[in-house]
Structures are given as structure tokens and as C-alpha cells.
Amino acid sequence: MKKFALAFLVLLSVGLVARAGDKEIKQVAPPPCPEWYADTEWNVNLWGAYLFTGNDWRDDEYIEADHAWGGGLDAKYFFHRYFGIGIEGFGAEARRETFDVANHPTIINEHGHDTRIIGALLGTFTLRYPLQCSRFAPYIWGGGGAIFDGGERDEIVSDGFGGNLAPLFHTVHHGAETEGIGQVGAGFEVRFTRHIGWTNDFSWNFVTRDNSDFGMVRSGINFAF
Secondary structure (H helix, E strand, C coil), X not given: CHXXXXXXXXXXXXXXXXXXXXXXXXHHCCCCCCCCCCCCEEEEEEEEEEEEECCCCCCCCCCCCCEEEEEEEEEEEXXXXXXXXXXXXXXXXXXXXXXXXXXXXCEEEEEEEEEEEEEEEEXXXXXXXXXXXXXXXXXXXXXXXXXXXXXXXXXXXXXXXXXXXXXXXXXXXXXXXXXXXXXXXXXXXXXXXXXXXXXXXXXEEXXXXXXXXXXEEEEEEEXXX
């Protein structure tokens, strides 16, 4: 009887220790980390932008200014955690130098400035990589579309010579034109919540007119749905 009671106590002790061990393991198991980026989601990003020309502003043939400030919006759909397609539009205020020179026969020599909004509309493809258990996601993208309301030109045209062999000339003003544009860039996003993030990036933009490429720095707020 004593042996039976002793064996029963030993088994009971082993069972209690096992249960205590199970409870201890369950208590120390870490909870799953939060995911700040969904596998599929819509993104709407509002941003400010700073543009600067790749050439000296005197040689630039489209923006025709050293720099310009502006802003824009892009909307993207991430059909996979890492891939998204979208549309982007922006506008920037650029100030160019103008002139009106003529000797036909009255001599005219006027110089001034012209401020106008240059805009663009592009389709984009984005590759992002949200770091696991992190609010941080670097991304790269490329796109293409059209840029408009730039490229004005003031051209001096010769009209031959006058009666006293003085050269005759006048200025021809060429209006704004639409060109193609390609864009590649890289940046990062930091999520404050699952639905609001802060984006910063840089892109280089290729315009189909010679001497017209430019860089663009952006910073904005992204809304994810």
C-alpha cells in the first residue's frame, strides 16, 4: 500500500511539473509582429516637389529655368505586396527669361520674365520592399507619359538689309509644346499607421527634346486603403 501511495505521489508530481512547464512556454512565446503594409491596397500620395534642370538654365530647352517649385498627386494599386501600378500628375511654376528684339525699321530691345505652370501626366510601375516587422519600405519606380506647357522659344529672324545696308531682323515667339517624358526614381516610405505614411524620393526625368532632362525631389503624405 505504501509503495502504491508513493508511486501515485511521484506521478502526480511529474504531471504538475509538466503542466507548469506548458504554462511557462505559452507565457514566453512572442506575439506576431504587426504588418504595416497590406498584400493588396490602394495608395493615394500628395506631395510637394522641387525641380532642377540637368543643364545650365540658359541651355535648357523646355523648363528654361534653373529650378521650379510645385506639387502633385499619384494613385497606385498594389496588386501584390511588392508590386503596384498607378498614375501620376504634377505641376511646377517655372520663371523663364524673355526678350523682344527687332530692327524693322524701328529698333526694339525689350527683356522680361514669364512665369507659367509646366505639368506632366504619367503611368507608373512601382517595386517596393516592406521590411518585416518594420514601418519602413524602400521603393523604386519607372514611368512614362507626356509633359506640357514648356518649350517656348524667342527666336531672332533675319530680314536681310535695309537701304543703308543696316541689318533688319525681328523676334519670332514660339508657344508651348507637348513632349514625351520618361521617369525613373527611388525613395522610401515610413508608416505612422497602417493607413498613413510619409514618403521621400528622387527621380530623374527624360524629356524627348534635347537639353531638357531634369531632376525632381519629392516629399509627401501617403494614404493607404
